[in-house]
Amino acid sequence: MLTGRESLVRLIGRRRRSPLPASLAALLSPSSPAPAQANVQGSGSAEAARDEAGSSSGGGAEWVPCPVCGESIRGSDYCVNAHLVDTVIVGRKFHENIELQEGARIIVERDPQNAKDHDAIKVLYAASEFEEMLGYLPRELAKILAPLFDKHYVECEGFVVRLLEQQLDSVPIQITIQKCETDDRSSDDLWENFIDAVKKGNFQRPNSARYQRNFNVMITDVMANHTHVFMAGYIDMLSCTDDPSEYDIKEILEVLSVPEMKEILKELPKAIRVAQVMDEALDDNNMEMVTRCIDLSENRLCTMSKIEIATSSQPLPLFFSRFSASWVYSKILTLGVSVYERDRRYTDAIRILKLLLRTVASDRRRGYWTLRLSVDLEHVGRPNESLSIAEGGVIDPWVRAGSKFALQRRVLRLSKPPRRWKVPSYADSVKRNIKESSWRLQYYADEGGGWQGTHSEGGVWMTIFGLLMWDVMFSDMEDVFQSKFQTAPLDLETDDFYKLRKDIIESQLKKIQDGMAEEMLISSWELHQGTSCRGVNWDRHSLADLRAIVACIGGNLLASLVRHLAVDYRSWSSGIPDLLLWRFLDERGGGEAKLVEVKGPRDQLSEQQRAWILVLMDFGFDVEVCKVSPVAKRR
Structure with a gap:
């Protein structure tokens, strides 16, 4: 991707499809634009679009009522005692030996051992010998399907409808829910509940419930602190404005x-x-x-x-x-x-x-x-x-x-x-030399001396920084919090972050130098676990690992690194060595840590990575570059 493209996409966000003002359209439009093809208008547009979609996917069959709920479905999909659900694969998993194609067959199975969701239902790739997992059904759909699966009342399979341009997007699928032949009618109520939920719900937007909860929180905050936006004058002016997005600007x-x-x-x-x-x-x-x-x-x-x-x-x-x-x-x-x-x-x-x-x-x-x-x-x-x-x-x-x-x-x-x-x-x-090694990664855990490690490309350091500096980041400072939905102060990536908080930052760093980092970490974890904060990943690193890391690094080294991030978070929040290793040397708790930048046969250090390594060496960290070479195959 071109440098600057990702940043631009983040800036415009959902505003990409908004219409251009006439002044900009005149400046940017071609001198002789080609006439656009007319779209189908009126009451028949939906049917035309549906027919076009049907022909493009290879199904030219006429539309017939679903035998269960009465909704229109293609005649080729007509199944007795079955129901069709259009949904998506979420939590996508990728495999080297699987290249997902449009029309690929999938199987759906329960995943009762899932620690995060006891109703989880996983999606498997049917054409694979080992049926590798592609992801999950949306939580809202899994919640109503799981009881039917647990009672062996239904079977489920489906296919991939299409692949989207963005590889990480949710994959649209259609699944067929088939009732099993059984004399047990105790689950009929569950089936009826499922049918009602399918009629009312849209399982192609799995996160809508979360958005609704967030919206409710926002409305509650507005009603408590900004009630003037609901005054009659505001509402009247909004209703008479052709473009609602221009309303605030016109008023100001x-x-x-x-x-x-x-x-x-x-x-x-x-x-x-x-x-x-x-x-x-x-x-x-x-x-x-x-x-x-x-x-x-x-x-x-x-x-x-x-x-x-x-x-x-x-x-x-x-x-x-x-x-x-x-x-x-x-x-x-x-x-x-x-x-x-x-x-x-x-x-x-x-x-x-x-x-x-x-x-x-x-x-x-x-x-x-x-x-x-x-x-x-x-x-x-x-x-x-x-x-x-x-x-x-x-x-x-x-x-x-x-x-x-x-x-x-x-x-x-x-x-x-x-x-x-x-x-x-x-x-x-x-021109300083950087230590290199050619060991395989298993060396550090085996012959190299029983190291423990995490491959996080700086994520573990951002988590440690956020937990140790939590009270600093969310301290009461003027103008830096414009919304309760912020995960960090607005000035975190500026020089003002350190300048305006120098006293409290240095106070926290003194505690870290005095060996209190582990205690600070535990306190922050227990008080704030699950709360969103810039850089903190609650799921990837356990509290036990984080405690071991700060204990093995030591107060002086850890304080130096945290100060470096506090002074200039934006410049130094990327490029930290991939691998963080730690081990305890004796039963009294003494330990050591090592940072390793892992490079393949043709990889070179970026300037940012090289700068980080030299800074870490200045602090006193043990840093090296590990050259990983592929093992030659025997003939």
């Missing part, structure tokens, strides 16, 4: 007296619409539209940056910058750089990168932009300028972590005489 614009502030607020939804069009154009491989979005964002970024600077009497907290149009346009342009680099349009990429560095001063993305600018300048044969850009990036306070390390390495490579005669002060640090 009437309050703003400075014309420039109105422009700033109106520009944000426009910027998000441009991001929407950019994403859709990339999906359609419409490079003409992609270029239009990039050009428009380039012009708007220049204009909006000047307006925002002119109207700001005092600087806003950094975490509010994401709600500005210039921030959205900078994300579009970052993705545009990736598009141009992919197409080897380095001159265009250089122009955009220089614009971003010139207009966006306080942003951690400056490290990525500076690195790409230095690389692209070298691509077009301008090594001297490339070196100057890299040297400037090294001393830029917003260039950190892997980007800074990569720029330092570029400076060392490009600054050979006669370009530069003086060796940079950081040369020895960057």
Whole structure:
């Protein structure tokens, strides 16, 4: 995926299908658009769509009433004493030897040993010798089917209806629920309950109940703290607005007296619409539209940056910058750089990168932009300028972590005489050797000395950080919590997180240094287990393992790592070595820990991973890179 694409998708979210305003449509639409094919309208549209779906799936049979509930089904699916349910596979499991295809046959069985859901029903791949599990039926459907399965009252099988573009999406399936021949009529009531539930429920949306509960919590909060939104004036204004999404903005614009502030607020939804069009154009491989979005964002970024600077009497907290149009346009342009680099349009990429560095001063993305600018300048044969850009990036306070390390390495490579005669002060640090081993992973548990370990790619560290810093993260600070649904303060990924909480953070770190980390961990786990918090995974790591980890690491090392994350969470929340190993050395509880970055035969360390390893070595951790080679097959 292009760098910046995933971030853009997260930004636009469900707004992708919202219509464009006329002003943007005029700017972005082709000069002579092809007429769209007319859609079927009126009362017959549903039937037409259904007929089309039937023909596309190979079933041209006429529609007949279901023998159980009377709903329309295809004649080819007509079964006596059976019922058809359209649903999905959730909790998808993947297997190397299974490539799921449309029409693949599936089997459904109970999973009574499932610890998370005693009503769980698993979906198996029928064509496999071992019937590997593909996932589960939605919980709402399993809850009404499980009693029938337990009484051996029904049998169930089905097939995959279609495969969606996104591999991780729930897989649509159709299952046939067949009643077994039996004289026992005690389960007839259960069957009737099942039929009623199928009529009323939609089992293709398995999470709707959870969304409804969340919505109820939100409404309760609004009624308690924001009752003014239900006042007659609000409701009347909302009902007379053609586009409800524009209602709040129109109301606020009437309050703003400075014309420039109105422009700033109106520009944000426009910027998000441009991001929407950019994403859709990339999906359609419409490079003409992609270029239009990039050009428009380039012009708007220049204009909006000047307006925002002119109207700001005092600087806003950094975490509010994401709600500005210039921030959205900078994300579009970052993705545009990736598009141009992919197409080897380095001159265009250089122009955009220089614009971003010139207009966006306080942003951690400056490290990525500076690195790409230095690389692209070298691509077009301008090594001297490339070196100057890299040297400037090294001393830029917003260039950190892997980007800074990569720029330092570029400076060392490009600054050979006669370009530069003086060796940079950081040369020895960057050139340090990293210990490597070629052991198989089983070595650590067997001959290597009985290590225990977890392969979490940093997840265990984020969990430990969240548990140890829980009271810090959720302390009462101004503006950082705008909703009770937040899993972290808004400033967690900014420098303000540490600056504004320095005293309480250092107090927590002192406790960790004094050997109280295990006690803090237990207390946080027992008080907050199950509560959502950024980085904390309650299911993946047990409390016993987490206690063992902090005990084996020791207070000083653990405090150093936690402080490093607290000071700059965003820059250092990725790239931590894959494997964390620990073991106790004696019965008194003394232990040791080791961090291992696992690499295959052709894998190389990324700059972020290399930067993390050097930082951990500075702290005093035992760190190494494990080269894993495939075992040669004997002939």
